[in-house]
Amino acid sequence: MNPAKPYYAVIFTNTRTEVDEGYLNMARQMEELAKLQPGYMGFESARETIGISVSYWESLKAIADWKANTEHIIAQQTGIKKWYSWYKVRICLVEREYDFST
Numbered sequence: 590m591n592p593a594k595p596y597y598a599v600i601f602t603n604t605r606t607e608v609d610e611g612y613l614n615m616a617r618q619m620e621e622l623a624k625l626q627p628g629y630m631g632f633e634s635a636r637e638t639i640g641i642s643v644s645y646w647e648s649l650k651a652i653a654d655w656k657a658n659t660e661h662i663i664a665q666q667t668g669i670k671k672w673y674s675w676y677k678v679r680i681c682l683v684e685r686e687y688d689f690s691t
Contacts, residue, residue, distance in 0.1 A: 595684045596630060599652055601642045603676035612672050619664050626655050652680060
């Protein structure tokens with residue numbers, strides 16, 4: 590991913606409940622659905638004690654449209670009821686980036 594700057598990152602940090610039923614399937618569905626949203630730029634995720642997922646977007650409007658997506662709303666509601674004991678969402682403007690690879 591090498592997008593034009595600036596762009597936005599939505600950081601979803603969470604802790605899970607012990608319930609796994611349906612989680613992986615829903616996560617995969619949401620990732621595929623997000624890819625179809627206008628303004629979507631990419632996704633990264635990691636989990637140990639806490640989970641951190643970062644999605645990248647061209648604009649605040651694209652983020653708002655994704656948040657309002659009906660299937661995404663259902664996933665959010667299910668997550669609150671079943672899969673997450675806590676979460677926080679941060680929306681950040683990315684003005685600069687750099688990386689390293691061998």
